[in-house]
Amino acid sequence: MGDSSRRSQIHIVLGTHWDREWRHNFEETRQRLISLLDNTLELLESDPSIPAYVLDGQFMPVKEYLEMRPQNRSRITDQIKSGRLLIGPWYSLPDMVVTLGESTIRNLYYGIRRCRQFGHVMNEGMTNTSWGQISQMPQILNSFGIDTYASYHGVPGHLFPIEFWWQAPDGSKVLFVRSPSTTRAAFWLASRKAFAPKPEETETVCPSSPLLENAYRLTDMPTVDSTPLYGDDTKRPADYNRLYEEFAHYLEIIRPECSTPHILMGELIDAQQTPPGIVKMIDELRTRHKKDDIRLSSIPDYFAAVKESVKDLKTFEGEMRFPHKNAFAFRLCNVLATRMYLKQANRFSEHLLTRWTEPFCAFASQAGNYYPAVEIDDAWELMFINHAHDAIGGCSIEDVHSDMINRYNQINNRCRAILHRSLGHISRNLTSGPLTPNQSRLVVFNPLPHKLTDIVEAYVDVPTDIFHGGIKVTDLTGREIPCNIISTSISKSVSLELQLIVCPAVPVRRLHIEFQAKDVPALGYAQYKLESVPPTKPVGSGISASDTRLENEFIRMSVNPNGTIDIFDKEHDQTFTGLHYFQDTGLDRAARNSWYIIPPENDKAFTSLDSKADSRLIYCSPLQAKIKVSYTLRIPRSIDTEKVTVGRMEHFTTYRYADRSNELIDLKIESIFTLRRSARRIDIETTLLNNAMDHRLRVMFPTDIATDVTWADAPFDVVSRPIKKLDPQDWAELRDLGDVQTNPMLTFVDIATKNRSMAMLVTGLPEYDVLEDSRRTFALTLLRSIFHGRLDPETKLPPIHSSQCLGEHTYKYAIYPHQQSWDKAGVYEQAQQHNLSFTAVQCMGPGTGKLPACASFISFDHPGLDISVIKKSHTRDALVIRLVNPYDHRINTKMYLAWQVRSACITDMLEEKVLAHLPCQANNISLQVEPKKILTILIDIE
Template identity: 25%
Template sequence: MTNKIHVIAHTHWDYEWYFTSSESFIQLCYHVDEVIKALEEGVLDYYMLDGQMSIVEDYLEVNTDKKERLMALIKKGKLKVGPWYTQSDQMIIRGESLVRNLQIGMELGDSLGGADRLGYVPDAFGQSIDMPKIFAQMGIDKAVFWRGLSSDKANQRELFWESEDGSRVLAYNLKDGYFVGVQLIESNNSEALMKQIKIGTTSSHIALPVGGDQRYVDFNLKERIADYNKALSSDRLIESNYDDLFEGINSERKDLPKVQGELLNAEVSKIHRSIYSSRYDHKYINDKVERRLIYQLEPLMAIATQIGIPYKKELVDKIWKLTLKNHAHDSAGACNSDKTNQAILQRLIDADQLSYSMVDYLTRKISESRKEIKDNQITVFNTLPMRREQVLRLKISLSQSDFVIYHNGKELPYEIISMEKHSNEPIRKKANTSPKSYYFELEIALKLELAPLGYEVLDVIEGNKGDTPQIVENKHKSYIENEYYKIDYVNGEINVYDKVSDTFYENLFMIEDTGDDGDNYDYSPPLEDKSIMLGFSNSFIECSQGTFACCLKLSGTFIVPLSQEERIQMKNTCEIPYECYITLKTGERSIGIQLELENNALDHRMRLLINGNVNTQQSISDTPFGTISRPITDPNLQSWQEKAWKEEPTGIYPMLNFVNIHDGQRSVTVFSKGVKEYEIIGKDDMKIALTLFRAVGYLGKPDLLRRPGVASGNQFKYIQTPDSQLQKKLKYKFSLMLGKSFSESEAFRHYQEYAISVPYYQQQSLNQFTTTLKYFVMQPLSNAVPNHLSLLDTTKVKKVVFSSFKKSWDGKGFIIRFFNPTCKKIEDGGEVISHHGSIRWSFTNMEETINENDVYQENTIQLGMFKPKEIKTIYVQFA
């Protein structure tokens, strides 16, 4: 039988790396010119632009005269573009971000003649467990990937990659990388190349990708194919594309293996399983931007359209594109030069400011357009579709320090956290401030129940004094408690008593400091390391007690080695100042932890250890659309070197928002805003180790203990990255839940209530700087805006997880999405109730295609049965 070798011309275009996107952009402009010329003149039959549209968009921005020629080639199927906007990381990027990446990429590709419906992932550092169902819901039924697959899952290149819900794609694994075909151009050893690419194949249709990182167009491809065909007897090379490759594989109708789960092993390629902690500062702000876009801005814009504020899709897309450019696999991993990471950080800052400003604008516009607006009223927005009852902290400005707050006519108790007196007179060198110009800026705490997906109004009446206790500080007290926990500071240790489960946790958390001889890709222990356990024995203690919350503040200095040289010499001379706030809120079953520290040491790693004293062999973490159970010890750990794996299959894993360990007696779950890496350590008393940061100084280094061989990043030059030593102040926010059992859906719900803040706006003119643009006037809407609004209510949704609510891609309706986070079928997901009258709704997919024959007209959405890990997307139109 003659094998058909499908020669696929392409380039892999790293958006940025040790070079910036600006530097690469210049080459891109000339490269695409060459691609167009080669395809138009028949020098090449097909060419693939790396499956991402961001580079096409960048090219067309300054080459507008080439648009028609480019479109003609795309329409003919000669030039393959999309479906991604950027080649995204999958392990530390949220599911909704992956969906927006594909939606924006496919929309842009289709506008130019047709995005390729191929799940093309040539270089991402591992494949998420959820990708098959994401691809399937986006209308993509075939995929090509390189990294992550090991022989204990499948030896074969052709396979069905499946999700637990039954979704699957026909996949082809590029075991030899996307660059293997360069040998066709540069070597005449045809037999060796054929032997290499046939290992693990069962089909007679075999891929030979010819391309590489920022590689030029191979104008002699046809000539080299002809030369090889002359030399080969049983194989025939044809110029081709992945569509034809998969058509050939499908035509043979062979029984292919099925693979489930995440692909995160380094048998055939490096996977960098500790890249999740590189440059924590980037990961923190990206996490914040993703949270705001998905859980605040998109729902808020959807709410705004219902009261007459036009939906600006292009503006939302602009912010998403800024964000998605930072999700490219190198960018998200932060394995780049300093100048590149400075550009990434600036894009993240721009996305942060734009998204924050949009939330500010919309909350103000809605608030000032209400038909019964009064001075000092506070409009509070719930951008989640479930009722929320929780303690809120609000900053308000009033002319008097005595006031009462009412919600729906009922007085609300509150307490004053802080109060400052200011003047709103123009500033002068010689101040002569009038007493009438003074106002009070207060931070208050109150407990409030909010209706779902909408807004409510608080009335603030000045001049009356209600029950307004201030928080009491007691510097001699060393414990705090609420209905659920008592937390004691004893001899430098944090001890916690769980009142509900009658369980005592001794020395609940501490800090571990170790050396790090690694690089921006991977942690690596030094040959001579010094591990230090840092407690809080020398802390200065402050305790504050209020009606709604109590806090234990620990402040002090950790003493660690300044450098690796000091570790070897057993010296500790570096001071790392810290402040740690432990908070309990009334009625809330979680422990808040906020840690602030200033890193002054080099080449080291710091981790937060949670001493759960749990006996288990599994951890559970969240994924883009679900959860995953992972072994504490990788089954390949003892044999990876003899099997010649590219790196150690460490117990370090990625997380998005939380990680849990539990047994029959104890359950410990840690939620984070920005920390993306964990490891479970210990023997019978397991601890959760969350990597706070790694401070390293090189992009890539060779011959690491965990990753032998050549350097990652660049094999021929040490590239110093002093910025990644993170010599700066760093902030961390965690929520900790203790108990006896674990529920995936409850974990997601707690995370959303904990991590998604409540936007609000106060109607007042005393303080013109509560938001960036409040100094300027705003025109209210001409139509009457209701004083209260609630669109959809998911209070009766059972066991499934809310994922997003936004305007539909066509702008005519809305999209709400849920998923089953467990491996078990859920018989009934519950119902979504409309508070805005009768609605037209229909189940759809992530492409948001609608079948008019399956549209319902009622005020309740019955979610029905969910298969294991199934995602359900619903299209909604309000009356």
């Protein structure tokens, strides 16, 4: 730690922390951005002694400023080119914990590319966001040529020095500088009181304060949060005595934490501007404070100085999501389950873009189709807006999150439109052989990097005049595939969209069919012929079912009277009992926002264990069977708003509620359990109608697995976490802001011993916990219904907020029993299959192209590698493939392509710097992928 007697270099960094939208909607916030950048440009142009202004490490504010101020493009470009207005490397400031790792890479990729268009990009990793730090961030940063990183959530001062080496699982390192215990905005904390009429007015404004003299607001909105008071304090003189007192106070807090003589004191506070007289303020500090060298600096200059001074720094490895003991910079990780519908929508859009649209548009372009680069770029830029930390965190006002859903819809519509055409182009250009007049083709596509056998469900059309009541499916050899009709629509018309002729609609019967497709090639397709025939009885075998039982060759599931299920894993001779009950607990409105989870003082858990559930078989075929279980959970309507006490936490006033309401209401829940032929997992879809407020609903799975750790997938990694909880009395964050020690996941969490193991597979549900009870109960969060906003004790019932998540919600997850560890039991692959399975295209005529009838575009001769993305390069006519080895062992494999390979190389993530040339032969590339490595491969196709 630092020597308090030594002379230090104080780096005062000017800048802002810019939330695109959070407390106010985007357009309201953009007006503040316009004012900020107008004034910043004037400041930089009028005073060359100011070295730099940091625009929060991102590009997006520049784009959205210039949309309203296009006349200032040359002015802003001049300042960026000169390195005085520092932007990037990020596009936006995302939360990296709940988004896919590929999204983090692309945020940097697009951010750097867009910044370069203005002449310069800051090459230091900096983000004042992300609710915790992901383990692979050093490897990602290194691959963009970045060896520094500044952040703070999840990095408490009592565990980490200010400067340390942070290492990724593959050995990549960055110099990490965490914010001091005074936060990232130490200089702003000091300077703000210099402009306040009274020091206490930085906390509460007096009714007679001069700060209110020119304040104004619209009066058309009733709620306090809707329309703020706006004023102008830029003309206020600074009180230099108060400035020096506060500066010295914060400096002496920071100094002992630093291991070098360089101390960073930033402005970097939310949406605030730099005072016009900043240079004079610094001169005054130099005059009064002779002990240290005080200078206006920048993030690049500060990091350069620290690099020259560091000696024997400690190295820390892995993710950092630790609570804070007594500091302000809480990790705020409880956004994991806030507005769960956003997390679900995000995962759907990410998968649609990265695992379907980009790869198959790239494949189609190799077959002569247009590659929709502009459309894909635009979809990504919409995604980056939604990935901004306060947006995806779910912790903003109403307008922000309704806009997010609109953007996800735009992303999905755009992706489906171009994917539709790309899959259609591939399907029309296959060889298929002739079709009879009453036949059509179904092309089944597999997005996974391995062969897939699974049930195909598709809605297919049969022209009304040739519909005979049934359907026959055959492969291209003529072998019949058992097929069942799940449902048949009444006759309807489907439009025929042509370019030259306006056609009447085609009358059809739309059939919902199912059949098992076996060994569909990796990242490829298989073809089937469809023909309407007279009705036949369902054929095949493999599923036994009743109202309370499902069974196939691997699993037997039974439903108990209270709706819990028992599972017998035939393959490994293990039984799990009492799984899948619901637990509901209260959430206090004390937190007033989306980051904290504070239970009522006298909280009580309500469960479905003592209720009577209704169970019935709703579908059964030789391929799959479904049981629907209906639950009624009696829970309090809300918090009891009559029992309120006013208190004070370390940083804000609280209004604490003692109890949940005595009024109980019915929470109706329905879960559909599906077991498919040859499946080793049970898929579950749960739908509920939430009509209660201030509560958290979880689904519980007692595992009876004697282990102390869990394994969960994270961006480009699978991490181990202890089950044992921290004592909340020793940690300010847990004591004051709720003892919630939940953890994130992307698609699975595994609880395992050598002889007994179970994985939970999820789709867009990022929060889990494992209780320290005798049964090691796994808890999956479904719903967090909270109050967000200011709360006054006189307000008995504040307006219902969308953060309460009232209405209908549907969740998808699965249970996968197995033995041994996740890496030996195929957990990673099962999670992928749960999230990504077949998509099919129906073609009414034969294929007329030269593509093989059944083929893989990309495959491997050794399993284990995951594919983060396949796309076309932005800079050349080449294919980009990003591979991930999530395992602890090296993978040696050959990658086979559907085309002849001219050359292949490993590049950085910008796809510019060649790191290694790869041996190629004909259509294959030899690969050696080290543990936990992310490889970006650029391939030139013949």
